Each structure stands twice: as structure tokens, then as C-alpha cells.
Amino acid sequence: MFLLKKVFQLRDKASNAEEKPFLEHLEELRVAITRIVITLLITTIVSFTYRDTLMEILRKPINEVWDVHTDKKLPTDPLFDVDRWEQAKVQADVLATLPDSQQAFYLAQLSADQQRLMNLFIAYKSAMSLEQEKRQAFLTNNPAVRREDQAFLTELIEKKPDMMLGTKDRFRFMSTLNPTESFMLSMKLALYAGIVIAFPLLLAFILQFILPGLHAHEKKALYPALAVGFGLFLGGVLFAYYWILPNVLEFFYSYGESMGIANEWRIGYYLSFATQFTLIFGLCFELPVIVWVLVKVGLLNYELMSRTRSYAIVAIVIISAIVTPTPDAFTLMLLAAPMIVLYEMSIWLAWFDARRAKKREDEEEQRRMKSILEKDHAAPVAPDVMPDPYPTSHYADHDSYHDAYHDPMHQTEEGETEDVSDPISEPEPEKKAPDAEKNDPSRE
Numbered sequence: 001m002f003l004l005k006k007v008f009q010l011r012d013k014a015s016n017a018e019e020k021p022f023l024e025h026l027e028e029l030r031v032a033i034t035r036i037v038i039t040l041l042i043t044t045i046v047s048f049t050y051r052d053t054l055m056e057i058l059r060k061p062i063n064e065v066w067d068v069h070t071d072k073k074l075p076t077d078p079l080f081d082v083d084r085w086e087q088a089k090v091q092a093d094v095l096a097t098l099p100d101s102q103q104a105f106y107l108a109q110l111s112a113d114q115q116r117l118m119n120l121f122i123a124y125k126s127a128m129s130l131e132q133e134k135r136q137a138f139l140t141n142n143p144a145v146r147r148e149d150q151a152f153l154t155e156l157i158e159k160k161p162d163m164m165l166g167t168k169d170r171f172r173f174m175s176t177l178n179p180t181e182s183f184m185l186s187m188k189l190a191l192y193a194g195i196v197i198a199f200p201l202l203l204a205f206i207l208q209f210i211l212p213g214l215h216a217h218e219k220k221a222l223y224p225a226l227a228v229g230f231g232l233f234l235g236g237v238l239f240a241y242y243w244i245l246p247n248v249l250e251f252f253y254s255y256g257e258s259m260g261i262a263n264e265w266r267i268g269y270y271l272s273f274a275t276q277f278t279l280i281f282g283l284c285f286e287l288p289v290i291v292w293v294l295v296k297v298g299l300l301n302y303e304l305m306s307r308t309r310s311y312a313i314v315a316i317v318i319i320s321a322i323v324t325p326t327p328d329a330f331t332l333m334l335l336a337a338p339m340i341v342l343y344e345m346s347i348w349l350a351w352f353d354a355r356r357a358k359k360r361e362d363e364e365e366q367r368r369m370k371s372i373l374e375k376d377h378a379a380p381v382a383p384d385v386m387p388d389p390y391p392t393s394h395y396a397d398h399d400s401y402h403d404a405y406h407d408p409m410h411q412t413e414e415g416e417t418e419d420v421s422d423p424i425s426e427p428e429p430e431k432k433a434p435d436a437e438k439n440d441p442s443r444e
Contacts, residue, residue, distance in 0.1 A: 032209040039201050043194030044187075051186045054193055058274055059172060061241070065249045066168055073161035075152050079117060088114070088121040089165050120149055124156045125163050174267035181268050192275040196237060196282070200230040207293070229289040236285030236338075240278040244334050248277070251330060280323050284339050291346035295353060302350040312343055 047054065067082045074080040091110065095118070098106055107115060123145050127135040139145055139153045162168075176182055195202070204226055256263050294300040305312070320336040321327075 028209060032205050035205045036202055039198045039205075040191070040194050043198040044190050047193035047197065048186065048190035050193075051190060054189050055186075058189065058271060061246045061249055061274065062172055062270070064246045065253055066171055068246070068250055069253055070161060070168075073159040075155045075159075077152065079113060080152075084114075084117055085121070085161065086168055088117045089163065091118045092122050092125070093165050116149070119144060120152060120156070121163070123149075123153055127153065127157060128160075128163065170264060174265055174270060176267055185268055185271055189271060189275065192279060195279065196234070199233050199282075200226055203229050203233075203289075210293070225289060225292065229286055232285040232289060233282040236282035237278045239285075239338070240281035244281065245274060245277055248331055248334065277324075281335065281338075284320075284323075284335060285342065287339060287342045288346045288349060291343075292349065292353075295350050300350065302347065302354045305347045305350055309343075309347070313340055316340055316343060 070082045070085065074082070074085060091114065095103060095106060110118070123139065123142060127138050130138055135157055136154070139150055139157075145153060176185075204222075207222065207226070253263050291300060291305070316339045317332070317336050320332050320339065324331045324335055
């Protein structure tokens with residue numbers, strides 16, 4: 001519930017609308033979950049039709065583990081090959097079951113290299129059945145072993161490759177614990193394949209729920225983010241499948257063999273381990289996309305991520321220890337190391353994003369200032385004003401300017417006076433009508 005409330009708060013912060021009530025958030029969550037379930041149902045049904053192909057794909061790391069492990073224990077010579085070694089074990093077993101009358105005829109059907117390798121396997125198996133101090137003497141004094149092959153036999157005794165017939169098949173095909181396990185494993189495998197196929201849509205549904213109210217340009221930016229997210233997820237799955245998973249399996253196989261434990265793994269445990277391992281790597285490779293979303297909504301920035309780098313590394317190691325299907329430190333570091341590298345990449349991505357945003361703001365500010373200056377230069381000029389006949393600079397002070405401007409009889413430099421009053425502005429004497437002039441008492 002606490003995590004759900006945090007997601008709802010993130011939705012409110014990412015949306016430009018007002019804060020929504022809790023029940024409305026739950027309704028939108030129900031719609032998002034319904035879309036995810038329907039999408040997974042469709043992709044799971046489609047993947048179930050290819051269950052045999054999917055099973056072969058997941059068995060490939062097991063075959064590689066056996067081949068790599070066996071190849072390390074064989075002498076470094078073109079005569080020794082993993083497939084030839086398995087074939088020599090079968091041929092030696094068939095030869096031991098044939099009567100003496102048919103053994104010569106059976107050997108005639110084999111090539112010279114096949115006969116040589118089969119004889120080496122028989123001599124090696126015979127020497128391993130003896131006590132350790134008698135093995136070297138048996139190889140040296142055995143008339144059936146050629147001198148040039150004694151070095152090969154000595155190396156075989158030191159490396160001790162598998163000599164039991166059918167061990168590879170038991171390791172590859174494994175076994176089930178109950179009658180319904182095969183069907184349930186097919187359904188589980190189809191579900192995991194459906195998650196991989198439908199991951200872009202699942203990521204889109206999740207982002208649409210977490211980041212509602214996106215603008216048009218933000219929605220356009222969402223599609224490249226989905227493509228990058230799917231690419232990172234697929235890259236994590238392939239990285240785990242082709243490189244990490246075979247190395248982890250070979251490590252556990254060698255570790256168990258060194259302790260004298262037979263590696264007879266169950267198909268159910270192996271499929272659960274392999275699918276969870278690859279999906280966890282795919283999801284952890286989504287770290288840059290998660291950081292990008294948090295940066296866009298304002299919860300993270302470059303300064304905060306750079307300042308708290310040490311705490312983030314500790315958190316990554318703890319998360320890796322929790323999500324890995326095995327509790328060993330080797331698998332933990334195989335997951336934590338790529339996540340730390342991706343976190344450093346996320347810091348640089350946040351820095352580039354902040355730098356680009358700052359550059360965009362500077363360009364907008366420059367355009368705004370340029371438009372203001374262009375408007376100022378394009379402003380209309382005021383019409384010409386009649387120049388002042390008595391400018392202020394002509395007089396020593398303001399008082400002299402005021403007196404000269406308002407005194408109608410202004411004294412010139414030669415001491416003469418001149419009338420500076422405006423004749424136009426002087427009022428004309430009022431003319432009296434003739435009748436009024438006759439009646440004027442002042443004339444009497």
C-alpha cells in the first residue's frame with residue numbers, strides 16, 4: 001500500500017491536472033492491469049504453440065556446458081573431440097557385448113582414427129579401475145597401447161574426463177518429478193516467452209499509468225524511449241543467455257564435480273533458474289530508462305545522482321543479492337557489475353539531458369532578447385519639433401534662461417533693448433461699436 005501511494009503521488013506530480021482522488025487512481029490501475037493481462041494472455045498462447053522450439057533454445061546452454069567442460073578434460077589434439085569421445089564410449093560398449101567371432105568384423109567397419117580413439121578409451125577406463133600407484137605401470141607395459149599414445153593416456157588420467165556411458169544424455173534431457181510437471185513447465189516457458197515478446201506493450205502500459213497527461217511532444221518522445229527500453233531489455237536477456245548463463249552453469253557443474261557430487265539436475269529446477277536468470281538481467285538493464293523517467297518528472301537530477309553514487313552502488317549490490325535466483329557471490333557480482341556500469345551511464349545521460357536543457361534555455365533567451373531589440377529599432381520616430389529659439393545651453397543658468405524667455409524687452413549684448421514678445425500672441429485692442437462710442441461718458 002505504501003508503494004502504491006508513492007506511485008499515485010508520482011502520477012499527480014507528472015500530470016498537469018489537479019490531484020485526483022484515490023478511487024480514480026485505482027480505476028486507472030485496474031484498466032492498466034487489464035490491458036497487461038490480456039496482452040500476456042495472447043502472447044502466451046502464441047508462444048505455447050512453439051513450446052518444442054523454446055525447449056530446445058533453453059537446452060542449448062546445457063549442451064554448451066557439457067561440451068566446454070568435457071573439452072577442458074580432453075587432450076589438446078585434433079584426434080580428441082567431444083562428439084568423437086562420446087562415440088568412442090558407445091563403440092567400446094558395443095564391442096564388449098559382441099562375441100569374439102564378430103569383434104573383428106565390427107572393428108573392420110571403423111576407421112583408423114575411430115579404432116585408435118576407442119582403444120585409448122578402453123585403456124583409460126581399464127587404468128582408472130586400478131589403484132592409483134599401478135596405473136602408470138599398466139599404461140607403460142600394456143602391449144595394446146602404442147608408445148606415441150602413452151602421453152595421451154597419461155594426460156587423460158590426470159584430467160579424468162567422464163567415462164560413463166549415457167551421462168551426457170542424462171544431463172541434457174534431465175528428468176521430471178511428477179506426471180504433470182512437463183505440461184506445467186511448457187506453460188511456464190510460454191509465459192516467460194510471452195513476457196519477452198510483449199515487453200514493449202507492457203512497458204507502454206506501465207508508463208502511461210505512471211505518467212498521465214502527457215503533451216503531444218512528450219508522447220512523441222515516449223516512442224523512442226520505448227524502443228530504447230525494449231532494446232535494453234532484449235540486450236540484457238541475450239547477454240545473460242549467451243554469456244552469463246553458460247558460465248554460471250559451468251561454474252556450478254565444475255564445483256559440484258570437484259566435491260564428488262553427481263550433477264543430475266532436474267528439468268523443472270533448471271528451467272526456472274534459466275528463465276528467471278535471463279528475465280532478471282533484462283529487467284535490470286532497464287535502469288537507464290527508469291532513471292530517465294525519474295529525471296523527466298523531476299525526482300532525480302545529475303547533481304543528486306553524482307553526489308549519492310556510493311549509496312546507489314550499495315543499493316545495487318543489495319538488490320542483486322535479493323533478485324538473483326542463487327545466493328552465491330559469483331552470480332551476485334555478475335548481475336551487480338553490469339548494473340553499476342548502467343548506473344554510471346545513467347548519470348552521464350542525466351548530465352547530457354541537463355546540458356541540453358540549459359543550452360535550449362539559453363537559445364530561447366537569446367531569441368527573446370533579439371526580438372526585443374528588433375522591436376526597439378523598428379519603433380516609429382516622433383515628428384520633427386520646432387527648435388527652441390532660446391536653448392538652455394545659450395545661457396549661463398536656468399534663471400537667466402527663464403528671464404530671457406519671459407521678459408518681453410530683452411537687453412542684447414550691445415546694451416540695447418529689443419522686443420522679444422511674440423506680436424502674434426499680443427491681444428489686439430478691443431474696437432468699440434459706433435453707438436457705444438457716442439454713449440461713452442468718458443468723452444464728456
